[in-house]
Amino acid sequence: MASPSKSVSPKSVSPKGVSPKAGSPPGADPEITTSVQGAIEAEVYSEVESAYSDSDLESFTTSLSSSVLNYQYENGRRYHAFRPGQYFLPNDEKESDRLDLSHHCMVLAMGGKLHAAPLDNPQKIMDIGTGTGIWAIEMADLYPSAHVIGNDLSPIQPRWVPPNISFEVDDVESEWTHAPEPFDLIYCRYMLGSIQDWSRLFCQAYKALKPGGYLELLEPDATLRCDDGSLSPDCALSTWNRLFVEAAATSGRSVVAAANHANLVKEAGFVEIHENIIKLPNSPWAKDKHLREVGGYHMANFLEALEGLSLRLFTHFHGMDVPEIQVLLAQTRKDLRNKAIHTYFNLYSIVARKPL
Known part of the structure; x- marks a missing residue:
């Protein structure tokens, strides 16, 4: 039976579930096994079905101390107060609901599994950036x-x-105060735009893991991708993506760093590094039933996330005003709903072990 959690204070193999090696490209690191998902075939729709409707969306979605709690408010959204400015997304109820939807989407993308690391009776687990x-x-x-x-x-x-x-309540970019080597698994998911120094984070995780313990990452690269030319470089969705990536880079917290994570994990000392690159459709355009379901949930998540992803970054780093941003977001949502546009993100699932 559930019980109240401890009071919150500011800080008081291939392995099972990991895709097998698909063949490394010439010059690839032999210690890093990479599996890359193949091309996704798109479902064919008639012209009268040119956009995803609200009913389409509904079918996917219907299935500490006073200083810490003294939140910041900006452009009608609520943001964290502890170490202000280090995370650009809101933390209000609307965002919490979206995070739970994102969780469902990620578990679905991972085949219904909560983790890919081959755990055997773990005794201590850490979830970095736990959100809700x-x-x-x-x-x-x-x-x-x-x-x-x-x-x-x-x-x-x-x-x-x-x-x-x-x-x-803690900042994982600060020095960790946990005793060395207590954890069997350290898990990090969807922290793009939150971390300034990934190398330091991986080194701290290495110190905190037991010998033989696992680090697991599930991080997207926020670069919009399209294999069939259906995404115009001049459309609102492309414009939004360019502005988003640029603003995050200016803030010092990249949203396209995931492609280099495996190399940084190796530099931190980890071994048996297994990287699986999954294509995450941004709408239910795929012909494959499973990918279509993943894309439907991700579209619902993406549409809900757009405002939170954009307001603080675009006002602070592009000098845009809120009405200007909202116009762009309205056009971007229209592109996301367009069944003729077939975009996806690369989602990097990485499992690495600390040597015995």
Whole structure:
């Protein structure tokens, strides 16, 4: 039975589930196994079905201390107060609902699995940037003998949780205060735009893992991709993506760093690095039933995320005003709903082990 979590304070193989090697390109690092998903075939729609409707979307979506809690408000959205400015997305209820939808989409993309690391009776697990805590809570239920710790800049997690979980308000970019080598798994998902120095993060994770423990990453590269030429470089969706990537780079927290994660993980000392590159459709355009379902949830998530992704970055780093941004977002949403546009992101699933 669930019980209240500990009070929140500012800080008081291939392995199972990992895709087998698909063949490394010439010159590739022999210690890094990479599997890349092939081309996605698009479903064919008639001209009268040119856009995804609200009913399409509904079918996918219907299935600490006072200083920490003293949130910041900007452009009608709420943001974290602890270490302000280090995370550009809001932390209000609207964003929390979207994060839970994103969790479902990511688990679906991973074939229904919460993790890819080959765990055997883990005793201590950390979830970096836990958000609403939904992944950590489900892991605590899955491994009742493990102590699961979720940390985040915002104390937005629920109070009633499994007894083997605790949440911390913490900045993972600061020096970690956990004792060396307590963790069997350190999990990091969708932290793009949140980390300034990934190398340092991986080195800190290495120190915190037990010998033989696993680091697992699930991170997208926010570069819009299209294999069939259906994305025009002049459309609103392309314009939004360019502005988003540029603003994040200017802020010092890239949203396109995932492609280099495997190399940085190796430099940190990890071995048996397995990288699986998954194509994440941005709408249900794929002919494959599973990918179409993933794309439907991701479109719903993307449409909800657009405002939060854009407001702070575009006002601060592009000097745009809110009405100007909202016009661009309206046009971008129209492109996302267009069944003739077949875009996707590369989603990098990486599992690496600390040597024994």
